[in-house]
Amino acid sequence: MWSILGILSLAIGIILYEVPSLLTKNFKKEIWVFSILLIFGVILSIIESMNIEIPNPLEWLTIIYKPFTDFILDILQ
């Protein structure tokens, strides 16, 4: 509970810090990218703080690269 509040207040702090200058400079695209990344970050942080498992991208990379990795290690073993 407290960690979720903490994460949200951090997010609000970040928004208050960055967005005003972006608005005055009329950086629309930047605000969009910033917001998408921030939302993604906040959601993941909340999930992580609740100790729910987040899928690990290294697992996917391991699966995709397996044939190549095995090939290289075979030659050198």
Add this chain to the structure above:
Amino acid sequence: MIEKVKISPHQFKLIVILVYIGSSILVIPGILASEVKQDAWISALLGILFGLLLVWLYNSLGDKFGNMTLVEYSEKILGKWIGKLISLFFVMFLFINCSTLIYIFGNFITTEILTETPIQFTNIIFIAVIIMGTRYGLETFAKASEILYPLVLVLLIMLLIFLCKDIDLKNIQPVFEYEIKHIVKGSLLYVSYSSLTLVALMMIFPAYVNNKKEAKKSFLIGTLTGGIIIFFLTFFVISVLDPNIAALNEYSTFTLAKKINVGKFLERLEAIVTLLWFITIFYKTIIYFYGIVFGLAQILKLKDYKPLTLPSGILVVIFSLIIYPNSSYANKWNSTTWVSFALTSGFFIPLLLLLVGKIRKIKNKY
């Protein structure tokens, strides 16, 4: 884009050295020792050769596209969509590696120094410093390297001088006991930590260095210097510590520093290695993080990368807590899939860009 901030070739050279020895300075001697025990120094030498060849590849690429970063000329060479795809893959590589570096930092601190602290805290503090440095801009942390690098060098020399008396040449015998292919495997792992990771510098080189010709020389000299440093460290680790002990230790250089014992009053100078290593891993991480935010900004054609720093920082830290459930997973990944992954981004992608660029006769007039 943002005003072209340029750094000097000398600053670039220092950054190359710091990024090269980045995480390697702490772990490579141990990794090489676990592969080929007392022949680790041979792998370290061979690795320098491979490293220089890689930098020669990066230099050739930089030659053709002097004013653009890898993300920019990727689009020019491969067309808008495939180019952006390759750039995104590249940024993903930088992202995962950055998370790895933050994990390594946090893991070291919580294992050896602040053992009661949860790793979340160390990682958050580290990324906060990285974010600050990135927002200050390339020029600033490049200038800082001119002060921090001499410090690194002095600490290294101190470390090695204090250990000279403890070298036992019997520890490197029998020489060449291991087959060439095992020594090459050791070098490959070493290269995946030090040289293939230099590709991140393609976001700065040579577009943001103010003298292209000198920049290429700096890239090579920096790699050579970094390689020599790692060679000496590896040699000292196996000759001062038993090669079998070196192989068991995750942080072999740290263990090496623990052995310092001069006249019974200079003892337990692990603080030297810790400080040294903070600086090198800081530089490696900040170059990677800068590459992520700057690269993303270029892919999406944004006017500035600074707004991306805070959200990206959050994401990088979260992933630093996800990617390695424990250190044996980390070790397995580092000696298997990581090598393929690093080869893709550090070798195959630059090679692809160079060859297709040559074939399509794409030139960048500058």
